[in-house]
Amino acid sequence: MQPSLPLFYTFNFYLFGIVAIVAALLFVTRKSPVAAAMWLVTTMFALAALFVMLDAQFIGAIQVLVYAGAIMVVFLFVIMLLNLGHPSEVADARGRGWKLTAGAVGVAMLAQIFALTRVHIQPHIPAGYLSRQIEATGVVAPIAGPLFNEYLLAFEVTSVLLLAAVVGAVVLGRRRTATDAG
């Protein structure tokens, strides 16, 4: 990172981080699935802003398009399709034992991750290298280079994964008719 960041940058970074965390808290505490989905979309938008501020502008755009745009729309579509708004589905929090367990697990994980983040990290690339690279070659080129060279095999395998997911979703979502043998 650059040694001195403008106050505007720091302020906005904290602002969007806090927005993301507050929206996530509201998301897990909402009773209605639709309200929960809306707060999750807010979290994802705030995360997209954080991505942009961390020199990942392309990832930020993809976050808005794919996560907030496509995946959450599919979630909302399923909520609407199953008509989950009615009261019997609304109150779904688990009992006291589960809540205490979840709280303990949460505190333990937070402690672990805080301990890990205090480790001194030795930078492998010079400070500000990524933003200079983006200034020189544009936003997409620094990602596209490694994606189609070093990670080409993984990229191709991903297409097989997507095909398998499409076929699986169609098979699972198909309504069984009387003519089906199974």
Place this chain on the structure above:
Amino acid sequence: MLAEALFFSAVLFTIGVVGVLTRRNAIIVFMCVELMLNAVNLTFVAFSQVYGVGGQVFVFFVMTVAAAEAAVGLAIIIALFRHRQTVNLQNVNLLKG
């Protein structure tokens, strides 16, 4: 900003874990998993500032896997709803001993 980004990511991931453990609605549990994936993406992007752009490429793959997972998972939830008329995980206890 690396430490702050890791802090936000840790808090978001923990919120996701707590959501998975405390909610019974299958769709909300599933959305909590998406939240955890997003938190991990934030870590990848933050570390790509000190370790090179490979982290951002990984975020790309994580998003692809998340999209595939959402498609299959929601299809499973729809099949479950057709079978049981509910998405409450308490009623899905066939494997319970």
